[in-house]
Amino acid sequence: MGRRNRNARLPNADIRSVGLDFIEFLHETNRISIINRDELQEIYNSEFRDRDGGVKKDPNFSSILYVLRQGHKAQVTRDRRVYFNRSLLLDVQYVVTSIIEQYFFLRSEFVADKNGIHISSETEMVDAKIYFCVEREEVYEQKLFVENRGTDSVYFTYYSPLHWIHCFKFEDPERVTRSNPLLLSPGETYEIKMNFFSADVGVYGATMAFEFKPNIQLFSRPFYIVRFIEAEFRTQLAAELAPVEPYRPFKLSSIQNVPFTVDEGVPPESLTLNRLGYQVPLKDYNCPSYINELTKFLKDPSSAPKAYLQEKKSLLESVLSFQNYAERFHLLLYLEESQMWVDIKRYNKDDVTMERDQRNKKLLMLEVPGVSENRPSVLRGDHLLLTKSEDLHLLSVTKYKGYVHRVELDQLKLSFSSKFLDSFIDNMKFRVEFTFNRLLMRLQHRAVELAVQHSLCEVLFPMGSNSDNSNAELSLSLFDRSLEKNREQYAAVCNIVAGVSKPAPYLVFGPPGTGKTVTMVEAIKQVEKCILDAHILACAPSNSAADQLCEKLLQHVDSHKVYRMYALSRSPDQVPLSLRACCNLKGEVYEFPSKEELMQYKILVTTVFTAGRLVTGGLPVGHFTHIFVDEAGHAVESEVIVGLLHAETGQLVLAGDPKQLGPILRSPITIQYGLGLSFLERLMTKNPLYQKGDNGFNTRYVTKLLRNYRSHRAILEIPNEMFYDGELQPYADEYSANFFCNWEHLPKRGFPLIFHGVHGKDERESNSPSFFNTTEITKVIDYLKKLLLSQGKKGIGKISPKDIGIITPYRKQVEKLRKAIKTCDRELRVYQNIEELKVGSVEEFQGQERRVIIVSTVRSCNDYIKMDTDFNIGFLNNEKRFNVAITRAKSLLIVVGNPIILSSDPTWSRFIQYCTDEGGYTGLNRGIVEGTEDVIRRLATLRIQMEAEDTEESAIQQYVNPEWRNEQ
Numbered sequence: 001m002g003r004r005n006r007n008a009r010l011p012n013a014d015i016r017s018v019g020l021d022f023i024e025f026l027h028e029t030n031r032i033s034i035i036n037r038d039e040l041q042e043i044y045n046s047e048f049r050d051r052d053g054g055v056k057k058d059p060n061f062s063s064i065l066y067v068l069r070q071g072h073k074a075q076v077t078r079d080r081r082v083y084f085n086r087s088l089l090l091d092v093q094y095v096v097t098s099i100i101e102q103y104f105f106l107r108s109e110f111v112a113d114k115n116g117i118h119i120s121s122e123t124e125m126v127d128a129k130i131y132f133c134v135e136r137e138e139v140y141e142q143k144l145f146v147e148n149r150g151t152d153s154v155y156f157t158y159y160s161p162l163h164w165i166h167c168f169k170f171e172d173p174e175r176v177t178r179s180n181p182l183l184l185s186p187g188e189t190y191e192i193k194m195n196f197f198s199a200d201v202g203v204y205g206a207t208m209a210f211e212f213k214p215n216i217q218l219f220s221r222p223f224y225i226v227r228f229i230e231a232e233f234r235t236q237l238a239a240e241l242a243p244v245e246p247y248r249p250f251k252l253s254s255i256q257n258v259p260f261t262v263d264e265g266v267p268p269e270s271l272t273l274n275r276l277g278y279q280v281p282l283k284d285y286n287c288p289s290y291i292n293e294l295t296k297f298l299k300d301p302s303s304a305p306k307a308y309l310q311e312k313k314s315l316l317e318s319v320l321s322f323q324n325y326a327e328r329f330h331l332l333l334y335l336e337e338s339q340m341w342v343d344i345k346r347y348n349k350d351d352v353t354m355e356r357d358q359r360n361k362k363l364l365m366l367e368v369p370g371v372s373e374n375r376p377s378v379l380r381g382d383h384l385l386l387t388k389s390e391d392l393h394l395l396s397v398t399k400y401k402g403y404v405h406r407v408e409l410d411q412l413k414l415s416f417s418s419k420f421l422d423s424f425i426d427n428m429k430f431r432v433e434f435t436f437n438r439l440l441m442r443l444q445h446r447a448v449e450l451a452v453q454h455s456l457c458e459v460l461f462p463m464g465s466n467s468d469n470s471n472a473e474l475s476l477s478l479f480d481r482s483l484e485k486n487r488e489q490y491a492a493v494c495n496i497v498a499g500v501s502k503p504a505p506y507l508v509f510g511p512p513g514t515g516k517t518v519t520m521v522e523a524i525k526q527v528e529k530c531i532l533d534a535h536i537l538a539c540a541p542s543n544s545a546a547d548q549l550c551e552k553l554l555q556h557v558d559s560h561k562v563y564r565m566y567a568l569s570r571s572p573d574q575v576p577l578s579l580r581a582c583c584n585l586k587g588e589v590y591e592f593p594s595k596e597e598l599m600q601y602k603i604l605v606t607t608v609f610t611a612g613r614l615v616t617g618g619l620p621v622g623h624f625t626h627i628f629v630d631e632a633g634h635a636v637e638s639e640v641i642v643g644l645l646h647a648e649t650g651q652l653v654l655a656g657d658p659k660q661l662g663p664i665l666r667s668p669i670t671i672q673y674g675l676g677l678s679f680l681e682r683l684m685t686k687n688p689l690y691q692k693g694d695n696g697f698n699t700r701y702v703t704k705l706l707r708n709y710r711s712h713r714a715i716l717e718i719p720n721e722m723f724y725d726g727e728l729q730p731y732a733d734e735y736s737a738n739f740f741c742n743w744e745h746l747p748k749r750g751f752p753l754i755f756h757g758v759h760g761k762d763e764r765e766s767n768s769p770s771f772f773n774t775t776e777i778t779k780v781i782d783y784l785k786k787l788l789l790s791q792g793k794k795g796i797g798k799i800s801p802k803d804i805g806i807i808t809p810y811r812k813q814v815e816k817l818r819k820a821i822k823t824c825d826r827e828l829r830v831y832q833n834i835e836e837l838k839v840g841s842v843e844e845f846q847g848q849e850r851r852v853i854i855v856s857t858v859r860s861c862n863d864y865i866k867m868d869t870d871f872n873i874g875f876l877n878n879e880k881r882f883n884v885a886i887t888r889a890k891s892l893l894i895v896v897g898n899p900i901i902l903s904s905d906p907t908w909s910r911f912i913q914y915c916t917d918e919g920g921y922t923g924l925n926r927g928i929v930e931g932t933e934d935v936i937r938r939l940a941t942l943r944i945q946m947e948a949e950d951t952e953e954s955a956i957q958q959y960v961n962p963e964w965r966n967e968q
């Protein structure tokens with residue numbers, strides 16, 4: 001009864017959204033083919049409904065079906081079969097979502113045998129689809145059979161591709177047409193020859209419609225049968241990289257709460273040497289009990305408002321100020337954490353097995369596909385809970401705590417108690433529950449609390465009241481002399497050294513490649529050189545950006561003065577060799593030196609989070625005279641301030657670009673209430689000191705850099721137009737920018753930008769949810785070989801692997817590309833210094849640059865775009881990720897991708913249009929690929945014809961295109 005009442009209140013849009021999520025869930029768990037209504041209802045109730053622990057009450061299954069049917073998202077037959085419209089998407093690569101809905105309903109009708117007519121092919125058809133693969137550039141032949149298995153004769157009157165590309169040709173001995181129909185007697189089979197040829201690798205599809213009539217009367221009603229053809233032309237390399245086994249997603253577990261005890265494991269802290277004390281306490285900051293109720297209320301404010309919930313809502317709606325600073329951030333962080341708990345539970349699994357690590361018998365290996373893409377997010381030092389499957393029926397269970405010692409591509413290495421290890425037997429089955437490490441949330445809670453305690457009002461909400469109004473007049477001799485020629489950069493360095501904005505933060509912002517990092521690095525070096533008692537904290541949100549800062553500092557600063565401090569979560573093998581001598585990794589163990597020792601270094605380099613350890617360790621307020629945060633737009637404000645206690649008396653400098661990668665949040669509520677606004681962006685957009693006045697920016701507080709020293713102007717064009725109002729000025733050194741302008745493989749000389757259109761397939765393998773696309777890998781490898789193996793010719797200078805970067809959004813594509821380069825390709829794998837060629841995600845390239853960047857976008861099917869958006873992966877619908885990827889190249893940018901899929905995104909569409917207009921487009925001829933829209937329109941017309949009264953003209957004949965048939 002209660003449930004029915006709740007449903008009555010749920011708006012249809014919400015029910016529809018739950019329904020669509022359920023379809024997605026079925027798809028993800030490989031059960032989209034289930035059509036039995038009762039079975040689907042059982043799955044919905046036991047595995048999906050109230051999956052967030054009952055925070056949000058889901059509607060019942062009947063309501064879901066009702067709303068989905070109304071919205072043409074599902075069809076339910078009288079015999080209780082349910083067809084969700086999702087199942088067909090994979091057949092057609094060029095889909096428009098609203099259109100595909102109609103296609104779904106038409107498909108099942110059209111593929112069915114009719115009047116005894118059955119259509120087959122030499123290779124086995126699966127679900128009315130012929131699939132074949134060719135590995136050479138040659139004509140491939142295959143026969144189609146039209147067979148009359150019925151008891152009456154039938155006329156075969158016509159056949160034609162409804163959706164077709166030039167690679168296919170058809171031929172039949174009688175040249176069947178309406179004016180030349182073929183009588184197929186019972187038991188008779190007629191052969192049609194199909195040829196396929198493509199000069200380019202890729203996946204090509206055709207949809208064939210066959211028309212028949214039960215008798216040859218002019219006005220008799222025809223009937224149609226449809227078959228789908230998918231041909232793949234792939235190289236030997238693509239074959240080597242093909243899925244090792246079919247994709248089998250893990251079955252999700254629905255965990256009930258039963259009493260349990262925890263068997264403690266061995267944390268990797270045992271691998272640290274800790275001489276740094278714990279002087280400033282870090283409280284638990286556990287989520288208050290009202291958070292779930294508040295979440296529900298915020299999602300549906302019409303639900304019975306309670307005064308205290310209304311009060312919290314008002315706090316979220318209020319403008320951030322120093323008075324509500326801590327309270328508002330605490331609340332937002334609790335809401336974010338509550339969503340993180342919901343999300344992490346989705347990864348719980350049943351019946352998993354583990355293996356012993358052969359190298360370290362004390363560790364067990366657990367396969368966790370997706371872990372390298374943060375699905376789920378697990379770091380070294382986190383823990384998981386495992387319960388023996390055989391114990392699950394007990395009234396009370398033991399959960400074994402396994403600490404993560406190592407995160408690898410698709411697996412974790414865990415340590416458990418010795419008691420558990422002794423009882424462990426291979427193939428034992430477990431239920432695994434993921435947890436997440438609350439440390440990062442706790443550090444942020446403490447940071448906002450300390451900010452208020454230490455009265456950081458003038459740092460967080462600067463009014464400029466403490467400073468006079470003049471710029472610094474210093475005469476500095478810069479380490480990087482090129483900065484002296486840029487007035488803004490030079491002035492920024494001087495102002496930072498003189499601390500003119502203090503206590504207000506100094507901002508260095510601007511588009512990609514404008515020299516923010518080099519300005520910050522120069523300022524650090526100058527502070528170190530000019531201010532004798534200076535102590536500097538240099539931070540960045542990510543380890544890779546912090547490493548880059550440190551590497552640049554070491555070019556001029558004595559390594560004894562610099563210390564790179566890593567947290568335990570950094571995998572030792574990711575620590576760059578160049579930093580080993582001045583960091584806290586000693587062998588396999590991280591060492592945290594004593595406070596006194598740390599205070600002797602002039603420059604400490606950490607991530608913004610690890611800076612929190614310095615606070616805990618009791619480094620006194622006032623110790624750091626200067627704090628620098630690079631890539632500050634990438635972090636949430638409460639993350640950036642984790643180590644800012646020291647900004648009370650020092651100079652804080654933030655550098656970044658709000659148009660590049662921003663903070664990653666899970667909760668739509670916290671995004672709505674502004675947690676995604678970085679500190680840098682807040683100052684820039686909300687604080688008058690940092691805004692542009694009539695005389696431009698106030699250079700005492702902020703420097704906006706606009707000269708791009710990195711890239712050829714053609715590469716900058718679209719980011720400049722789309723994100724920077726055309727303000728960006730190309731200033732790159734001519735020699736570097738034009739390095740590839742005469743490259744023989746450019747579609748157009750002088751335009752060092754290539755969009756290579758391919759029509760591949762996004763695939764998955766085994767349990768990994770991550771994607772790869774072997775057609776794109778083939779193309780990337782082609783270009784790589786053109787760059788490395790035939791270089792030094794025709795006026796192009798030599799480049800080495802370290803000058804090339806390959807960016808791709810999915811871990812599986814990264815892994816396969818590395819395999820292709822370092823193992824499969826005979827020439828590349830032995831190429832000198834090939835290990836220096838970096839293949840990585842956009843996140844790994846933020847802040848970096850290469851002479852040549854190759855981007856592989858992978859997506860070739862619309863079906864997964866929503867998943868990308870939900871998990872914050874992929875390139876589509878993510879302008880910031882697009883911006884970062886495109887702006888890393890200095891002299892040559894090559895993008896390999898599916899232009900049809902990418903064009904559904906306005907940013908990519910503009911980019912592809914630009915490449916086309918300027919002559920940089922090559923590869924897949926988009927003109928020959930017909931859209932799904934056309935196919936659907938055609939199928940719909942055929943259906944009208946089947947259902948209509950007798951008709952004179954065949955609908956199918958409207959689509960006759962002479963080229964699809966072989967000339968005889």
Ligand SMILES: Nc1ncnc2c1ncn2[C@@H]1O[C@H](COP(=O)(O)OP(=O)(O)OP(=O)(O)O)[C@@H](O)[C@H]1O
Pocket residue numbers: 482483484485486489510511512513514515516517518519657660708709710846847848849887
């Ligand atoms: N004044 C200058 N003269 C010549 N080259 C410069 C100058 N300033 C910066 N550069 C060069 O421009 C390139 C980009 O600099 P940097 O990485 O600091 O830019 P950024 O603004 O931090 O970029 P991103 O936003 O992509 O991180 C580097 O190769 C750097 O050496």
